[in-house]
Amino acid sequence: MNAHAGAGVVAVGRLRRLTLLRAGRAYARWVGRAVGWWTVAYLVFWLVVFVVSGVQLAVVPAAEPLPPSVAAAASAGLSVWLAAALPRRRVPPVHLDRRDLIRLALAPVPPHAVLAYRRGLARAGAALGGAAVGAAWSLLAASYLHVAAPWAAPGVAALAVARLDARWLLYAGPMPVLGRRLTAGRVGAVLALVAAASAAAPALALLAGGAPPWAPAVTRSLVDASPWTAAAPLVLVACAGLAARRSLAERWPPRFAPQSFVLAQLGGMRSLQVLSRLSGLDLGGGAEGVERQRLLAALHDRPGSLRPVRSLRRPPPTAPTWVALAWRAASSLYRRPVVTWLGLAARATAAGAAGLLAARAVAATGPVAATGAATGAPGGPGASLGGPVTALFAGFLVAQTVAALLGPPAPSRLVPVPPSARTWGRLAPALVALGAGATVAGAVVGAVPGIGPLAAGAVAGYCALAVAAALVLEKYSSWSGAAPTRMEPQAVAAIVVALPALLLEAFGYPEWTLTAQWLVLAVAALVDV
Amino acid sequence: MTALAAFDPEARDAAPILRAAGVSVRLGGVSVIADADLELHAGDLVLLTGPNGAGKSTFLRALVGLVPASGEVEVAGRPPASLTGRAAFAYAPDEPALYEDLTLAEHAYLNAALYRDPEAEARTLDLLRTFGLGGRADEYPGTHSRGMRQKLALSLALGLWRPLTLLDEPFNALDLESQELLADLLRDTTRRGGAVLLTGHQRELAGLLGARVVAVRDGRLEPQPAEGERAAPGRAVGGP
Numbered sequence: 001m002n003a004h005a006g007a008g009v010v011a012v013g014r015l016r017r018l019t020l021l022r023a024g025r026a027y028a029r030w031v032g033r034a035v036g037w038w039t040v041a042y043l044v045f046w047l048v049v050f051v052v053s054g055v056q057l058a059v060v061p062a063a064e065p066l067p068p069s070v071a072a073a074a075s076a077g078l079s080v081w082l083a084a085a086l087p088r089r090r091v092p093p094v095h096l097d098r099r100d101l102i103r104l105a106l107a108p109v110p111p112h113a114v115l116a117y118r119r120g121l122a123r124a125g126a127a128l129g130g131a132a133v134g135a136a137w138s139l140l141a142a143s144y145l146h147v148a149a150p151w152a153a154p155g156v157a158a159l160a161v162a163r164l165d166a167r168w169l170l171y172a173g174p175m176p177v178l179g180r181r182l183t184a185g186r187v188g189a190v191l192a193l194v195a196a197a198s199a200a201a202p203a204l205a206l207l208a209g210g211a212p213p214w215a216p217a218v219t220r221s222l223v224d225a226s227p228w229t230a231a232a233p234l235v236l237v238a239c240a241g242l243a244a245r246r247s248l249a250e251r252w253p254p255r256f257a258p259q260s261f262v263l264a265q266l267g268g269m270r271s272l273q274v275l276s277r278l279s280g281l282d283l284g285g286g287a288e289g290v291e292r293q294r295l296l297a298a299l300h301d302r303p304g305s306l307r308p309v310r311s312l313r314r315p316p317p318t319a320p321t322w323v324a325l326a327w328r329a330a331s332s333l334y335r336r337p338v339v340t341w342l343g344l345a346a347r348a349t350a351a352g353a354a355g356l357l358a359a360r361a362v363a364a365t366g367p368v369a370a371t372g373a374a375t376g377a378p379g380g381p382g383a384s385l386g387g388p389v390t391a392l393f394a395g396f397l398v399a400q401t402v403a404a405l406l407g408p409p410a411p412s413r414l415v416p417v418p419p420s421a422r423t424w425g426r427l428a429p430a431l432v433a434l435g436a437g438a439t440v441a442g443a444v445v446g447a448v449p450g451i452g453p454l455a456a457g458a459v460a461g462y463c464a465l466a467v468a469a470a471l472v473l474e475k476y477s478s479w480s481g482a483a484p485t486r487m488e489p490q491a492v493a494a495i496v497v498a499l500p501a502l503l504l505e506a507f508g509y510p511e512w513t514l515t516a517q518w519l520v521l522a523v524a525a526l527v528d529v
Numbered sequence: 530m531t532a533l534a535a536f537d538p539e540a541r542d543a544a545p546i547l548r549a550a551g552v553s554v555r556l557g558g559v560s561v562i563a564d565a566d567l568e569l570h571a572g573d574l575v576l577l578t579g580p581n582g583a584g585k586s587t588f589l590r591a592l593v594g595l596v597p598a599s600g601e602v603e604v605a606g607r608p609p610a611s612l613t614g615r616a617a618f619a620y621a622p623d624e625p626a627l628y629e630d631l632t633l634a635e636h637a638y639l640n641a642a643l644y645r646d647p648e649a650e651a652r653t654l655d656l657l658r659t660f661g662l663g664g665r666a667d668e669y670p671g672t673h674s675r676g677m678r679q680k681l682a683l684s685l686a687l688g689l690w691r692p693l694t695l696l697d698e699p700f701n702a703l704d705l706e707s708q709e710l711l712a713d714l715l716r717d718t719t720r721r722g723g724a725v726l727l728t729g730h731q732r733e734l735a736g737l738l739g740a741r742v743v744a745v746r747d748g749r750l751e752p753q754p755a756e757g758e759r760a761a762p763g764r765a766v767g768g769p
Contacts, residue, residue: 290630294669307632307668314638317647324642332630412626414593415643416615 008109015104016117059139065146071223072203074137078159078219079200085163085192089171090300092253093164094118095260097267105257112248119168119244123161130160137222148225155221158233159195165240166192168247175247184247191240194218262299266292276483290335308335321417325425329407333429344404348437351394351401352462353445356438358394359461359514360454388502391465395494398434398469402493403484405430406474419528423474434466457514464517469493471524479529496520544606545570546617546692546724547592552600554584554591554748561587562598563748569693569724574715576735577728578753579745585728586623586697588745592726593620593695605692616644618693623701623728625682627670633657633681634666640685653688656714660684660707676702687714694718696727700734712737 031040096105096118104114134156141147169177169188177187198218218236221229247253269292290308297304312331315323333344407426410417438459446453472493477484484490500516547569554562561584569575577585591598594610607614631639634654641650657663660680670678679702686694696715700708715725715738727740735742742753 288630291671294629294671298672306672311632311635314635315642317638317641317650319642321642321645324639328631328639331635335630408628408630414595414615414618414620416612416645417643418612 008107009113012104012109012113012116055139059143061143062146066144071141071145071147075199075201075219075222076203078222079196079203082159082163082192082199083196085167085170086189086196089167091263092171092256092259093167094122095256095263097264098261101257101260101264105252105260110249111252112245115248122164123241126160126164127157130157133160134221141222147223149222150225151221151227151230154230155219155233158230158237159199159218162191162195162233162237162240165237165244166195168244169240172244172247172253175251175253177243177246184243187243188240191236191243195236259299262295266295266299269295277485289340290332293335293337310334320421322421322425322428325407325410325417325422326428329426330429332408333405333433344401344433345437347401347404348433349441349444350437351397351434351466352438352441354390354397355394355462355466356442356445356454356458358390359465360451360458388498388505391501392494392498394465395469395497396490398466398497399473399490399493401434401437402427402430402470402473403490405433406484410478419475419478422478423471427470427474430470431467434470438462438466461514461517464514464521465497468517468521468524469497471521472496475524475527475529496524543571545603546573546605547726548601548603549592550601552588552591552598552602554587554596554598556587556596561748562591565600565748565750567726567743567750569726571692571722571724572719573724573726574719574738574740575724575726576738576740576742577726577745577750578730578732578735578742581730583745584748585745588750589620589695589697589726589728590622593618617691618695619686619689619691620695621682621686621697621699623698625670625678627678627681629669629671632667632669633662636670636681636685637666637688640689644689644691646689649688649690652690653684656684656688657681659710659714674702676704676707679703680707683711683714687718690718690721690723692723694723694725696725698728698730700729700731709737715740 031037094115096115100114100118105111107114131153134153137156138149138152141149141152166188169184169191172184172188175184176182177184195218201219217232219233220226221233269288273288294305296302303309312327312334315327333341407429410422410426442454442459445451470493473484473489476482476492477486477489480489482489497517497520500520501510501513504510504513504516545568547567549565549567552562552565552567553560565588567575577588579585587596590596592602592604592609594602602609604614605617607617609615609618627636628639637650637653637657640653641647654663654666657666657680660683662677662680662684665673665677670681673681679699683696683699686696694715699711703711715727718725725740732742734740744751744753
């Protein structure tokens, strides 16, 4: 290392210490003011007491040890987990944020010094997770397998850290570790193979009746009480760590910087989503899902990073504004992954089933019931679900589904869009999906013995309930600024659609519930916010 | 209101397109804009200049209602917050406000549909072609450079042909060729009878655009005499 690079390493270390120290001080001050350290200590104390006593109560030593196949299954699971690191890694297990990428990664500083902090954090997380699993294994093995394994915690922690380093080595692929031929990818593959094969040894021994004596060396701490059993995993982690560091001696892996950019954006988006969920802000409906898709496509160099892979035909520009907004909402849904579609279809069907059952119970008590028994007997399973609680539940389920299907928020408030166009445009695809879900749900519910086909009254009741819930959700969230995915607008929508059933049942006029439901729908449609 | 009417020479003497009287903005207890008056008529091209932090962007945001302000603002005789008032202006902020999940062409379509002006889509696409983005209209703006995003934002605003166009730092991030192109487009807009109010740091912009200059200093608007008129100030565009 020349003097220039050495000075860079020192500078990076100093920068880290400075920023971490300041962040630590600020965090400590904030916790002290917002929560209070005595409160934190009190909570931690009782948490430890509860966890320890809970474990003592829950883990009762078995009189007879469990069969060895349980240990073999555990070893097979560990082996699969370690081997899962083997396939070619296309994404780095650790990455830099945008600021470090520009300020540090482009500076003449050895990459290992720049990545040291991030790697350290990731390794500490892996070590903690591994230690927790190992400690749990020690406890369970002593109680249920009658095997003393006090060194399992450091053993598994070392394995977890080695696995992380092996993943990095496999990602770094052609980067040299020792000479030209010993590349990072080869070292990583050997390390992961050794660990996985070693972990599989007990399972193989059970199947084949024996295994070579060296094989379980890396995982021996799981079944042996000797402190030396932790030595092999520690050697493994030392080798992996050294190799990972050497792979970062001079150059970055070729795709590390562009992928870090994307991963940092994805991380920022995730943080923003968590914060928006906590604060109830509406960030953009399904729009961020499409943006996430685009970033993932960029990360893996797949089609869809530059232009959409699927698009809906645009309506003519002469179409009314609500049609344009409906196209916008439908496009947002259409561009989501197929798995998301399946989830949304399931939710729409579940909401349809709940709404139809609630409406069927309401219809059974109303004037429609008198026109025929097709609505189902009031004493049947549908009627037993009737009442305001059912309507509330159905309204909440519908509101939750609509929140997931709702189009992106209205454009800037500077754009001249009437509120009604915004509402109907954003809701149109959601209402179509709800209708399709209700059709499927109706067919399924109608085929259930004892319920029978649903009458027109039940369908009309569901329509009134679902559309009213959707309208209230959209209008309330637009008016208040609360994200529709938040509990508050969904609860408001559910309460509003359950009001007719609640009030009319309380005052002794349940037969007017359906009519009142339509009245609520009319009012919700007319309110211009 | 849809596209602008053809340029009317008499329009200068008609009612102002923008009338701001006694506009004041206080943010966090600090006065950012104090008692500002400004009138723009059809065909006016006004450049707000001033140092960083003088309040140029804040004034523009106050005009369209993006920051709370006291005083009176009318766009085409209507409050800018009303539906018809909003239909009368186009605003492009300094940071392009774009949808990352829509392509450039979809932006043009949605913009035209929202303003109920079907021809605006074709005009915006024309502008994108003029700016050299015609071949990239089916791409997401998220993958584009800052300058390309700026071109899209400007095309969306200028393609609408509103009576009033408000542009915050429109020349930022544009290459030299695009800067000259934008200057031509702004002059075209005013020739058609539109009024343009823009902000910028560079005093030479006034010469490039042939615009009247209003300086923003310590939150106050100070109309500047046009080039060659320093001895005998002409019509005060920005003054009371």
